[in-house]
Amino acid sequence: MNLQLERLYKNAGKDERLIIGLMSGTSMDGLDIALCSVKGNGAETQIRILEFETGDFTDDFRQKIKAIFSKKQVDLELVCLMNEHIANTHAELINDALKRWGYTAAEIDFIASHGQTIFHAPKAQHQLHDYPNGTLQIGDGDHIAVKTGIITLSDFRQKHLAAGGEGAPLAVYGDYLIFSKKDEDRIMLNIGGIANFTYLPGNLNASEIFSTDVGPGNTMMDQYVQKYYDVFYDKNAVIASSGKLNEKLFLALLNCRFFDGEFPKTTGPELFNLNYLASAQKASSTENINKEDVMATLCHFSAETISNSVKKCFGDAAAANVFMSGGGMHNPLLVNLLKAKLPQSVFRSTEDLGINPDAKEAVLFAVLANETLCGSPINFGRRQGVPSICMGKISLPE
Numbered sequence: 001m002n003l004q005l006e007r008l009y010k011n012a013g014k015d016e017r018l019i020i021g022l023m024s025g026t027s028m029d030g031l032d033i034a035l036c037s038v039k040g041n042g043a044e045t046q047i048r049i050l051e052f053e054t055g056d057f058t059d060d061f062r063q064k065i066k067a068i069f070s071k072k073q074v075d076l077e078l079v080c081l082m083n084e085h086i087a088n089t090h091a092e093l094i095n096d097a098l099k100r101w102g103y104t105a106a107e108i109d110f111i112a113s114h115g116q117t118i119f120h121a122p123k124a125q126h127q128l129h130d131y132p133n134g135t136l137q138i139g140d141g142d143h144i145a146v147k148t149g150i151i152t153l154s155d156f157r158q159k160h161l162a163a164g165g166e167g168a169p170l171a172v173y174g175d176y177l178i179f180s181k182k183d184e185d186r187i188m189l190n191i192g193g194i195a196n197f198t199y200l201p202g203n204l205n206a207s208e209i210f211s212t213d214v215g216p217g218n219t220m221m222d223q224y225v226q227k228y229y230d231v232f233y234d235k236n237a238v239i240a241s242s243g244k245l246n247e248k249l250f251l252a253l254l255n256c257r258f259f260d261g262e263f264p265k266t267t268g269p270e271l272f273n274l275n276y277l278a279s280a281q282k283a284s285s286t287e288n289i290n291k292e293d294v295m296a297t298l299c300h301f302s303a304e305t306i307s308n309s310v311k312k313c314f315g316d317a318a319a320a321n322v323f324m325s326g327g328g329m330h331n332p333l334l335v336n337l338l339k340a341k342l343p344q345s346v347f348r349s350t351e352d353l354g355i356n357p358d359a360k361e362a363v364l365f366a367v368l369a370n371e372t373l374c375g376s377p378i379n380f381g382r383r384q385g386v387p388s389i390c391m392g393k394i395s396l397p398e
Helices: 003-012 059-066 076-101 141-148 157-162 171-179 219-228 235-241 247-253 274-284 291-314 332-341 360-374
Strands: 016-024 031-039 046-055 110-121 134-138 152-154 186-191 194-200 210-216 321-325 346-349 393-395
Touching: 003 360, 016 076, 016 360, 031 076, 031 360, 046 076, 046 360, 059 076, 076 110, 076 134, 076 141, 110 141, 110 360, 134 157, 141 152, 141 393, 152 360, 171 186, 171 194, 171 210, 171 360, 186 291, 194 291, 210 291, 219 274, 219 291, 235 291, 235 332, 247 274, 247 291, 274 291, 291 332, 332 346
Parallel strands: 016 110, 110 152, 186 321, 321 346
Antiparallel strands: 016 031, 031 046, 110 134, 152 393, 186 194, 194 210
């Protein structure tokens, strides 16, 4: 047997595996690096976060990503070069984190890398009937494996596409394995650039659960303040809180066929961006309103689309157990609006379930890798968007 395959087999067979989960989302605020101890698999999965940090991206690196991010027309040479550059940068951040944590590469069994999404194109969005669903994440796994010396799983979303899904959301798999609880219906709400949630039924029936994107989380607010205020995000919603809701713009923002679609569905900044905002302002004759009012309205827009989606599952008087994660949970205006729109629901953080909410998505990819390496098939039913598959391509370091 090839020595690297022997190493793969040996590591996968351990009672306890150390897996680094990586996540860099559409917000591009940095690389989330979660070192996890994982035991078991499937419903018996036990996971602990041993270390976590967000590796900072430089402004130059972030601008290089933005040059090819969420655009129909880009410089193909840059896409080619950034596939390697992103992977090399991620590998450097991993190596630096391991040094700070006091671990050697030999002590880590696997890396689970999401990569950097640069374009997401479900068929419902691109409307090109001769083409399938598509999504593209770059940051090549081979480069990470070679630069760190650690077996790396990456490119998780392509298998989801191949099996008939849209490549997202993938949280359904990890949420089911980590957070399901008998006799308690739960909603795992992640408010990143795009907001999504997983519904976990208390009967633990895998064929009933689903994950879905629901609309913009932070992405439009972040894009707006980056353009007009030269800050990366609206910390503590200071800007949005100083403005007021503009009803005309609010209604124009809600006028989108995406919101009428059935669950599960996916979207991204390819739809919800500053061009979308500009079109809504033109349609509502609100091009000249105060910037603070635009931010307030965008925050109300995110809260409305999230709460409407919860009501779609639980009814107008939704009494859901909602566990939040993602950057949007740190936006006090957004959270207060959600609580006002869903007064019968209980909002908590995944911290209450033993998982740092800022680390959650990175942890989920560690779980996906663990299932690919050690898991048994789980039947999620024959439903669109939730194929019963394992995901991730394996890259060997030598």
